[in-house]
Amino acid sequence: MKKTRDLKEEFSLHQFYHQNTILTYAERYKKPVSFPVCPPKKMYPKLNKIYLSTNDNDTNNGNHITLRKAIKNRKSTRVYNKNNITLEQLSTLLYYSYGVIHMDSDGIIRRPPASAGARYPIELYIVVNNVKDLRKGIYHYNAEEHALCELPNKQYSVSDWALLSSGNEEIFEKSSFLIVMTSIFEKSIQKYGERGYRYILLDAGHIGQNLYLMSTDLEIGCVETGGYYEQEIERSIEIDGVREGVIHLVAFGN
Numbered sequence: 001m002k003k004t005r006d007l008k009e010e011f012s013l014h015q016f017y018h019q020n021t022i023l024t025y026a027e028r029y030k031k032p033v034s035f036p037v038c039p040p041k042k043m044y045p046k047l048n049k050i051y052l053s054t055n056d057n058d059t060n061n062g063n064h065i066t067l068r069k070a071i072k073n074r075k076s077t078r079v080y081n082k083n084n085i086t087l088e089q090l091s092t093l094l095y096y097s098y099g100v101i102h103m104d105s106d107g108i109i110r111r112p113p114a115s116a117g118a119r120y121p122i123e124l125y126i127v128v129n130n131v132k133d134l135r136k137g138i139y140h141y142n143a144e145e146h147a148l149c150e151l152p153n154k155q156y157s158v159s160d161w162a163l164l165s166s167g168n169e170e171i172f173e174k175s176s177f178l179i180v181m182t183s184i185f186e187k188s189i190q191k192y193g194e195r196g197y198r199y200i201l202l203d204a205g206h207i208g209q210n211l212y213l214m215s216t217d218l219e220i221g222c223v224e225t226g227g228y229y230e231q232e233i234e235r236s237i238e239i240d241g242v243r244e245g246v247i248h249l250v251a252f253g254n
């Protein structure tokens with residue numbers, strides 16, 4: 001598995017992966033490999049959709065904090081008092097963090113975060129506990145239509161989700177909702193090979209920061225979490241963990 005550097009010693013997994021996914025200057029004249037069209041976007045055509053508002057017309061009467069202020073005020077919040085967050089707040093959060101802001105006639109889209117090769121491999125699932133005007137449950141965010149699809153037959157219980165956390169039980173339990181980021185790995189791997197995995201994690205970080213900044217604007221507390229049991233979460237949202245797997249989770253509450 002040696003690639004370009006002299007891997008003489010035993011490498012830990014991260015070193016092994018990192019060294020085996022470097023781009024080398026020597027490869028610069030290689031023709032770009034052709035790759036098939038990006039896998040289709042994730043859709044749940046048979047499920048009912050809840051169309052969300054975009055809040056694009058500045059219905060807040062322009063009463064937002066500035067970007068600089070949002071950056072300065074951004075922080076992790078871990079104590080929630082089970083206060084309601086509204087569906088409109090959730091809609092705005094999703095739209096400005098990871099919505100589709102513009103789609104031209106050729107289907108080229110523009111979204112709030114940068115994404116390597118515009119592959120947008122990340123999907124969002126919302127685990128709703130306490131959102132005004134929205135039933136408890138698990139939803140997939142359909143960004144193209146700015147809509148939520150409620151996943152069927154989910155025995156949803158906050159306590160079950162608290163058990164899926166490792167060290168963040170109280171945060172999960174008292175949160176209004178959780179946003180689970182998954183990745184459809186092939187979207188990036190197809191274009192960049194194993195190196196694409198690096199980009200997937202970077203993409204997730206961009207979305208995470210957008211979520212933090214938008215929550216600051218909307219006065220919703222949030223915290224990114226790395227402590228959770230992904231296999232159980234993957235079972236709950238019915239993804240296989242191989243082609244599509246959980247890579248990040250952000251909790252929200254007030």
Ligand SMILES: Cc1cc2nc3c(=O)[nH]c(=O)nc-3n(C[C@H](O)[C@H](O)[C@H](O)COP(=O)(O)O)c2cc1C
Nearest residue numbers: 074075076077078167168171223224225226227228
């Ligand atoms: C990838 C990642 C994983 C994190 N995991 C957790 C976590 O499991 N539990 C937690 O309470 N905070 C978690 N955090 C939040 C950090 O602890 C927090 O960002 C850091 O302490 C800095 O504080 P601040 O966000 O308030 O500036 C995580 C942050 C990141 C970026």
